[in-house]
Amino acid sequence: MKAVLCKAFGPAENLRLEETPGPVAKANEVLLDVHAAGVNFPDTLIIEGKYQFKPPLPFSPGGEAAGVIRAVGEKVGQLKVGDRVMALTGWGSFAEQVAVPACNVLPIPAGMDFNTAAAFSMTYGTSMHALRQRARLQPGETLLVLGASGGVGRAAVEIGKAMGARVIAAASTAQKLAAAREAGADELINYTECNLKDELKRLTQGNGVDVIYDPVGGELFEPAVRSLAWNGRLLVVGFASGEIPQLAANLVLLKGAAVLGVFWGSFAQRQPADNAANFQTLFGWYAEEKLKPLVSRVYPLEEAGAAINDLRQRRAIGKLLVEVRR
Numbered sequence: 112m113k114a115v116l117c118k119a120f121g122p123a124e125n126l127r128l129e130e131t132p133g134p135v136a137k138a139n140e141v142l143l144d145v146h147a148a149g150v151n152f153p154d155t156l157i158i159e160g161k162y163q164f165k166p167p168l169p170f171s172p173g174g175e176a177a178g179v180i181r182a183v184g185e186k187v188g189q190l191k192v193g194d195r196v197m198a199l200t201g202w203g204s205f206a207e208q209v210a211v212p213a214c215n216v217l218p219i220p221a222g223m224d225f226n227t228a229a230a231f232s233m234t235y236g237t238s239m240h241a242l243r244q245r246a247r248l249q250p251g252e253t254l255l256v257l258g259a260s261g262g263v264g265r266a267a268v269e270i271g272k273a274m275g276a277r278v279i280a281a282a283s284t285a286q287k288l289a290a291a292r293e294a295g296a297d298e299l300i301n302y303t304e305c306n307l308k309d310e311l312k313r314l315t316q317g318n319g320v321d322v323i324y325d326p327v328g329g330e331l332f333e334p335a336v337r338s339l340a341w342n343g344r345l346l347v348v349g350f351a352s353g354e355i356p357q358l359a360a361n362l363v364l365l366k367g368a369a370v371l372g373v374f375w376g377s378f379a380q381r382q383p384a385d386n387a388a389n390f391q392t393l394f395g396w397y398a399e400e401k402l403k404p405l406v407s408r409v410y411p412l413e414e415a416g417a418a419i420n421d422l423r424q425r426r427a428i429g430k431l432l433v434e435v436r437r
Contacts, residue, residue, distance in 0.1 A: 114206030173204025250275030405429030
């Protein structure tokens, strides 16, 4: 099969498309013919050996995929050959085939194409877990989404609206804010043109925001935290800026606030029933057109490295995809 390979930890420019032996499904796995694969922030880290997991070299990056089951392991029950599915792979999706534990696979809902399915699982799964299980977002609360035009940020805007929150979207350009508005944001903040803390104070009449969804980190972290309401919740989702910020603990104390880590991949493994329930809700919202995944660019398999680099440089709006089969 053809696969994009990482043979040594380093930048995306070092990735190469090569012929390699195809994987074989183990007893509890399915073998997937990949049609499309989502590009996500962990892909930028895993190829440089900076992610929580370090696959043995050589490996193919790509943490999520959509495609058709070619084979099932002997211990796999409900899934069968020919099923259209989406899968959380960790790595390996930038290839024509990938073997995936059956517990990480979900059937694709009727009416959803492969590209949409490949753009769905990680971003919506992460944001749903963050807002439902971690923040326990309530109708009428105010949600601030930083990096609101990216994959997980835009999903958080849509899910926040579906859960009945007032959503304030923050991003760095007018184009990115337009995407957040399209996703349903009630208020927009261009943090390159105004002071984030002052603008949040104005928009909340000095009360602050109930929940902060932060997949960015960096210099916006502290002014956002200072804008929390009493009993506010800070969701630490990721560090797309490349800078892991430090938190002054007195700010948490003074606001009676909670700092909540969000690691959806581990949640999905440890609480599969809760994760499945989340996706049933998400699929229902998708059928009602409350969720409209935005794929801004699709790359051929041989340009997977360029897709990872574009994401790392924060040039993406919505999701970037690698199309494996056309």
